[in-house]
Amino acid sequence: xxxxxPILKRGRDxxxxxxxxxxxxxxxxxxxxxxxxxxxxxxxxxxxxxxYDCGNVCYVSNYATKLTAGILVVIPRKGELTLFFExxxxxxxxxxxxxxxxxxxxxxxxxxxxxGSLAGDCIKYLRESHLIPSKIGFVGLRRLMPYREFxxxxxxxxxCKIVDADSIINKxxxxxxxxxxxxxxxxSRIVSNTLNTVPGMxxxxxxxxxxxxxxxxxxxxxxAEDVRILLARPTHADWALNPAxxxxxxxxxxxxxxxxxxxxxxxxxxxxxxxxGDSGFxxxxxxxxxxxxxxxxxxxxxGKSVSQFYKxxxxxxxxxxxxxxxxxxxxxxxxxxxxxxxxxxxxxxxxFSKGICFVLRLALQDQERGAMMIGNTxxxxxxxxxxxxx
Amino acid sequence: MxxxxxxxKKTVNLMSQRGLNGLIIYSNGAANILRPNHLHYFxxxxxxxxxxxxxxxxSGDVLLLVTPKWDSARTSSKSWIKEVRGTxxxxxxxxxxxxxxxxxxxxxxxxxxxxxxxxxDGIKQVVNIVRADDIIPEMxxxxxxxxxxxxRKAGRIADVGYRAFIEHARPGITxxxxxAEMELAMRSAGADDNFNLLSSGNHNLAMHSPTDRxxxxxxxxxxxxxxxxxxQVLQICRTIVLGKASPLLVxxxxxLVKALQESLKTVRPGRPAxxxxxxxxxxxxxxxxxxxxxxxxxxxxxxxxxxxxxxPGGVIDDETNAPFEKGQVVVVHxxxxxxxxxxxxxxxxxxxxxxxxxxxxxxxxRLHAKEV
Numbered sequence: 001x002x003x004x005x006p007i008l009k010r011g012r013d014x015x016x017x018x019x020x021x022x023x024x025x026x027x028x029x030x031x032x033x034x035x036x037x038x039x040x041x042x043x044x045x046x047x048x049x050x051x052y053d054c055g056n057v058c059y060v061s062n063y064a065t066k067l068t069a070g071i072l073v074v075i076p077r078k079g080e081l082t083l084f085f086e087x088x089x090x091x092x093x094x095x096x097x098x099x100x101x102x103x104x105x106x107x108x109x110x111x112x113x114x115x116g117s118l119a120g121d122c123i124k125y126l127r128e129s130h131l132i133p134s135k136i137g138f139v140g141l142r143r144l145m146p147y148r149e150f151x152x153x154x155x156x157x158x159x160c161k162i163v164d165a166d167s168i169i170n171k172x173x174x175x176x177x178x179x180x181x182x183x184x185x186x187x188s189r190i191v192s193n194t195l196n197t198v199p200g201m202x203x204x205x206x207x208x209x210x211x212x213x214x215x216x217x218x219x220x221x222x223x224a225e226d227v228r229i230l231l232a233r234p235t236h237a238d239w240a241l242n243p244a245x246x247x248x249x250x251x252x253x254x255x256x257x258x259x260x261x262x263x264x265x266x267x268x269x270x271x272x273x274x275x276x277g278d279s280g281f282x283x284x285x286x287x288x289x290x291x292x293x294x295x296x297x298x299x300x301x302x303g304k305s306v307s308q309f310y311k312x313x314x315x316x317x318x319x320x321x322x323x324x325x326x327x328x329x330x331x332x333x334x335x336x337x338x339x340x341x342x343x344x345x346x347x348x349x350x351x352f353s354k355g356i357c358f359v360l361r362l363a364l365q366d367q368e369r370g371a372m373m374i375g376n377t378x379x380x381x382x383x384x385x386x387x388x389x390x
Numbered sequence: 391m392x393x394x395x396x397x398x399k400k401t402v403n404l405m406s407q408r409g410l411n412g413l414i415i416y417s418n419g420a421a422n423i424l425r426p427n428h429l430h431y432f433x434x435x436x437x438x439x440x441x442x443x444x445x446x447x448x449s450g451d452v453l454l455l456v457t458p459k460w461d462s463a464r465t466s467s468k469s470w471i472k473e474v475r476g477t478x479x480x481x482x483x484x485x486x487x488x489x490x491x492x493x494x495x496x497x498x499x500x501x502x503x504x505x506x507x508x509x510x511d512g513i514k515q516v517v518n519i520v521r522a523d524d525i526i527p528e529m530x531x532x533x534x535x536x537x538x539x540x541x542r543k544a545g546r547i548a549d550v551g552y553r554a555f556i557e558h559a560r561p562g563i564t565x566x567x568x569x570a571e572m573e574l575a576m577r578s579a580g581a582d583d584n585f586n587l588l589s590s591g592n593h594n595l596a597m598h599s600p601t602d603r604x605x606x607x608x609x610x611x612x613x614x615x616x617x618x619x620x621x622q623v624l625q626i627c628r629t630i631v632l633g634k635a636s637p638l639l640v641x642x643x644x645x646l647v648k649a650l651q652e653s654l655k656t657v658r659p660g661r662p663a664x665x666x667x668x669x670x671x672x673x674x675x676x677x678x679x680x681x682x683x684x685x686x687x688x689x690x691x692x693x694x695x696x697x698x699x700x701x702p703g704g705v706i707d708d709e710t711n712a713p714f715e716k717g718q719v720v721v722v723h724x725x726x727x728x729x730x731x732x733x734x735x736x737x738x739x740x741x742x743x744x745x746x747x748x749x750x751x752x753x754x755x756r757l758h759a760k761e762v
Contacts, residue, residue, distance in 0.1 A: 001458075002419075002438065002439045002440060002457065002458045003438070005419050005420050005421065007421040007583045007584070007585045007623070008423075008584070008585045008586070010573065010584060010586055010599060011570075011599070012564075012599075012601070012602060013598070013599035013601060052418060052420060052440060066599050068421070068425075088686070088689050089686040090595070090687075090688075090689060090727075091596065091598075092686070093595055093596070094596065094598045112424065112704075112705075113705075142506075142508070143506065143508070145507070146502075146505060146506065147502075147505050147511075148502065150506075150507045151507075205578070209577065209580065209582075210577075210578050212577065213574050213577030213578045214574070216577060217570050217571070217573070217577075220566065220569070220570035220573070221570050223566065223602070238463055240460050241460065243436075243464075243582070327458075327460040
């Protein structure tokens, strides 16, 4: 789900090489190179941008900028990878501890300089490395790169054959390795543990801002890297998930909490609803929505198509006479990005398989109780779907 | 006449002066400390999703398109713009809005650094796009009292953050736990975001996001404490030593405080911003560190901060010609790597007034030795 983007990812920033060793990245690069060879591609460029989406870059390098800055990784068919990031030279040493890529270069561009250019620096490098002219695959450039930088790339690579190569990475990222599943499991643990602190939460001021502060704090103390929180009053007619404001929390209020948190790059999310009593919060557990949710989860099996699952879910809701709220989406893949493939929509052509990690959100409108939503991070194994954020 | 109406009137005037038939103010939803947040400034609401734009016609009609679709209610309640539409088909709805406003010919684009190719390719089919990234910063240069208030509030919150920094910095706590405690205090005091960096050790190289390093007795702990209120960032740079500070550390930090004080004397309306960096570098250079007055031993001697304008610039160095002007919010920081002590954090944010500066924080910039 889209959330307000923080000005900086401020939590624990560590590369634990036991959780995610260098070998894992080398295997990914090897596999990417096999795909490049099949498509006769000489070089692959992967672009990501800080707070918005640096999943592709992170997938091969483990590097993720904390700012709203661009990053670009160059993967030649043979030889060393090169990573460019928008930032100052003093950040090189910090960057080096977060990636296995030895050739890491700062590019005084983007918000750091009005005259520098990440694209310009990369083109210069490609020329020096005799990779122009060649066949170049673009990953994330067209979708995420500012248009002027993209135009520079197009002009600077004249004579090259450019191909969109997002599908290579998308396919690989959709199916997680055991290590990736474990990282998502760790992120999920932070999310559930944090939401479990809400009932015992003591707030100095009874308002959304203070509640958000406490939730953020609880997640960060467990090692969360990025934390995003949205709150809603689902019993209000014009309800919507919002970043925290000064709204007071009153006895009897129902407060819906959307929480997403990352751990060592990998995200998990969950949605819960709490009711405010005299002595604090208690979680709202509605049998109707819980039962339906469990039924939908049980129907997810390896091999099933996403579109089939979508249709079945909509049918299940109709049978229960449950009114679906489609605004927040039924769900999507999750991992290095908050939103990844597959997207749970009728037109999605992908299939569930072992190793897919995803978010399933069920939002219903009830005449008496107002809006209700449950959301969880789920991992699919051979034996079925396991809810990680319990 | 309301401030928002004045904002719109100024925009239309600037469009007219440049011969623009319309203006698109774009945002990818990212907030940035070193860049104006054009749409946030114009609309009065921080965008949430990754594609958002206001369309302004030359007669002053305004339409605000936001993603995700469900964020339109929040945006409507916060923005002065009456016509707010949530969309899940951004490019086509943007083009539709441009047609509704009969936009043709030259149309300005503000926030162009945030626009991706798909959006740009879509709108350039309809109109002749002219970069207009300077329109919002031009308007935002003059701050009203209402616009300055978030800076004052952020100043109070920064002091809260510094007190939490002192309270929680202790041997055994990890960097990330320390920052979590500081941000709990700052968020609870009203910060809606934070740009906080720190580092700990006996010889720091730069500030960074927190690691799981545990603080130890004798550590020098440096921090950039930067709460955000309604998009306005305010920054203070502080250094704590856990235990008794060595005479050498005291001497070097006092030198940086002197550099701060001397440079603050130059921050006056009408003076070039470079004068601040020159005064700072003079003190540090005379102390024998001239060669360290350049990257990677430091990044910038200061920078402006604001929602619509970061004047006099995202980097103030000895070549910054832009002048200091009344209403600018400027951080002045002789943050510096020194070979004997490592990187030290020292600095504060001031508001430029008619005849000088107003300090926005109560805490004093000094080396704090915490007994452990």
